[in-house]
Amino acid sequence: MNQLAQIDEALVLWLNAFVGRSALLDSVMEALVSDYLVPVLSSLVLLGLWFSGTSDAERYRNQLVTLTGGIAVGFANALVTMANLLTFRNRPFVDLDINLYFYAPTDSSFPANPASVGFAIATVVWVRHRRFGAALYVLASLWGLARVYAGVHYPTDIFAGAIVGVIAALLAAALVQRLAFIPRHVFKAFRAVYIA
């Protein structure tokens, strides 16, 4: 465990050392690390899927992906909250000499909530749409990388957050499949007023 912690710290310090070396890199990371870029882009993909499809059956499957994505985000947040009740880890900027490139969050570093949300949506989409899902996985990974670059998470926080996200996605998919009659009826009502 000690060795893992040392590797974790070494990676954060190595990546964070790039802060300030390139204005372009810093600008890109500043956008990627944001609380808004990846969530908004991921949500827009889910929204686009709601309207996508050339047949009723395809559209229904896409709309189920949108619904499952929303549920997966809820589950991911819940799982991270539960994990935070059991364990608290200081952020890297608290314990290390870090060039902090973000505001200073006060909640636990482990597991990384952004990674859990990003990977939850990516997993849900990937099951049905490999290309969109792969793009969202890349986006979620870049978000995680930016968080380490900025000094607000350790790499293991991101890795754990990703696992939480995938679990949340699988739970959401299982729930939607088990209770399939609910979206079937709700979407039928939405279709009557042409919003599904």
Added chain:
Amino acid sequence: MLSAFLIDYIAWVFVSTLCVIQLAAARSGLWGILYARRWPRATMGVSTLVIPAVVLWYFMTGERNQPDTGLGLDANIQAFWFAVSAAAAANVTLVVTSVINHRWGKHHGWDCRSGEAPPSGITWLSRTTFFHAIRARIAHSRRSSPKSSGG
């Protein structure tokens, strides 16, 4: 009172949602909800360019990495305003395209006198507009309600 930060966020999501809906509609053949029904490829091209442009605008016109204890938005508030902005953009799209495509949308092929229910679902918006579709649904409901069956 909405802060400038929040207004920028709402504007970003609103414009992006307009573009995403146009992109999805053009790809899926939902001609009734396209602003430029005759130019679906141009619609896809413009939407694909505007989405990253709006992202650039958002991140280059202000310091966006603010804590939610300050100017920033916490996750729940962000989700709420995303939903509000996206719903507004969707509604604007449905209303405006219903007006723009009004004449085209009349020829949707469903006859209210046939007694059959109009098609349901967004798929019908490939042949008509949202307003025509809702109107058809209301007309059918009125015809098939107990009062209208005479007696």
